[in-house]
Amino acid sequence: MVFTKGQFLYSIKYGTITYILYSLSKFWVKVLYDNRINKILEIGSFVGGDTLNRYSNVPNKI
Incomplete structure:
Protein backbone atom coordinates (compact mmCIF):
# COMPACT_ATOMS: atom_id res chain seq x y z
CA MET A 1 0.00 0.00 0.00
CA VAL A 2 2.82 2.40 0.78
CA PHE A 3 4.20 2.14 -2.75
CA THR A 4 0.83 2.68 -4.46
CA LYS A 5 -0.97 5.13 -2.14
CA GLY A 6 1.85 6.63 -0.08
CA GLN A 7 3.54 9.89 -0.93
CA ILE A 37 21.58 -7.09 -2.73
CA ASN A 38 18.52 -5.33 -4.23
CA LYS A 39 16.31 -6.19 -1.28
CA ILE A 40 13.99 -4.42 1.15
CA LEU A 41 15.34 -5.09 4.63
CA GLU A 42 12.65 -3.46 6.74
CA ILE A 43 9.36 -1.61 6.54
CA GLY A 44 8.06 0.19 9.61
CA SER A 45 5.41 2.76 10.45
CA PHE A 46 5.17 5.45 13.10
CA VAL A 47 3.17 8.57 13.91
CA GLY A 48 5.94 10.90 15.08
CA GLY A 49 8.17 11.39 18.08
CA ASP A 50 11.80 10.30 18.20
CA THR A 51 11.53 8.19 15.07
CA LEU A 52 10.38 11.15 12.99
CA ASN A 53 13.02 13.38 14.58
CA ARG A 54 15.71 11.08 13.12
CA TYR A 55 14.57 12.17 9.65
CA SER A 56 14.25 15.88 10.42
CA ASN A 57 17.99 16.67 10.41
CA VAL A 58 18.87 15.78 6.83
CA PRO A 59 21.70 15.44 5.75
CA ASN A 60 22.85 14.25 9.19
CA LYS A 61 23.43 10.53 9.63
CA ILE A 62 20.44 8.42 10.57
Whole structure:
Protein backbone atom coordinates (compact mmCIF):
# COMPACT_ATOMS: atom_id res chain seq x y z
CA MET A 1 0.00 0.00 0.00
CA VAL A 2 2.82 2.40 0.78
CA PHE A 3 4.20 2.14 -2.75
CA THR A 4 0.83 2.68 -4.46
CA LYS A 5 -0.97 5.13 -2.14
CA GLY A 6 1.85 6.63 -0.08
CA GLN A 7 3.54 9.89 -0.93
CA PHE A 8 7.32 9.68 -1.33
CA LEU A 9 9.04 12.37 0.74
CA TYR A 10 12.77 11.72 0.42
CA SER A 11 15.54 9.19 0.69
CA ILE A 12 18.94 9.16 2.31
CA LYS A 13 21.74 6.84 1.23
CA TYR A 14 24.18 5.68 3.90
CA GLY A 15 26.67 3.13 2.61
CA THR A 16 24.75 0.46 0.72
CA ILE A 17 21.53 1.15 2.64
CA THR A 18 18.92 3.63 1.44
CA TYR A 19 16.43 4.97 3.99
CA ILE A 20 13.21 6.04 2.30
CA LEU A 21 10.42 7.99 3.98
CA TYR A 22 6.80 8.07 2.84
CA SER A 23 3.68 9.65 4.26
CA LEU A 24 0.50 7.61 4.21
CA SER A 25 -2.77 8.86 5.63
CA LYS A 26 -1.93 10.09 9.16
CA PHE A 27 1.33 8.27 9.70
CA TRP A 28 4.84 7.85 8.30
CA VAL A 29 6.42 4.78 6.74
CA LYS A 30 10.15 4.12 6.59
CA VAL A 31 11.65 1.61 4.19
CA LEU A 32 15.22 0.34 4.48
CA TYR A 33 16.56 -0.90 1.17
CA ASP A 34 19.93 -2.56 0.55
CA ASN A 35 21.20 -1.47 -2.87
CA ARG A 36 23.94 -4.09 -2.93
CA ILE A 37 21.58 -7.09 -2.73
CA ASN A 38 18.52 -5.33 -4.23
CA LYS A 39 16.31 -6.19 -1.28
CA ILE A 40 13.99 -4.42 1.15
CA LEU A 41 15.34 -5.09 4.63
CA GLU A 42 12.65 -3.46 6.74
CA ILE A 43 9.36 -1.61 6.54
CA GLY A 44 8.06 0.19 9.61
CA SER A 45 5.41 2.76 10.45
CA PHE A 46 5.17 5.45 13.10
CA VAL A 47 3.17 8.57 13.91
CA GLY A 48 5.94 10.90 15.08
CA GLY A 49 8.17 11.39 18.08
CA ASP A 50 11.80 10.30 18.20
CA THR A 51 11.53 8.19 15.07
CA LEU A 52 10.38 11.15 12.99
CA ASN A 53 13.02 13.38 14.58
CA ARG A 54 15.71 11.08 13.12
CA TYR A 55 14.57 12.17 9.65
CA SER A 56 14.25 15.88 10.42
CA ASN A 57 17.99 16.67 10.41
CA VAL A 58 18.87 15.78 6.83
CA PRO A 59 21.70 15.44 5.75
CA ASN A 60 22.85 14.25 9.19
CA LYS A 61 23.43 10.53 9.63
CA ILE A 62 20.44 8.42 10.57
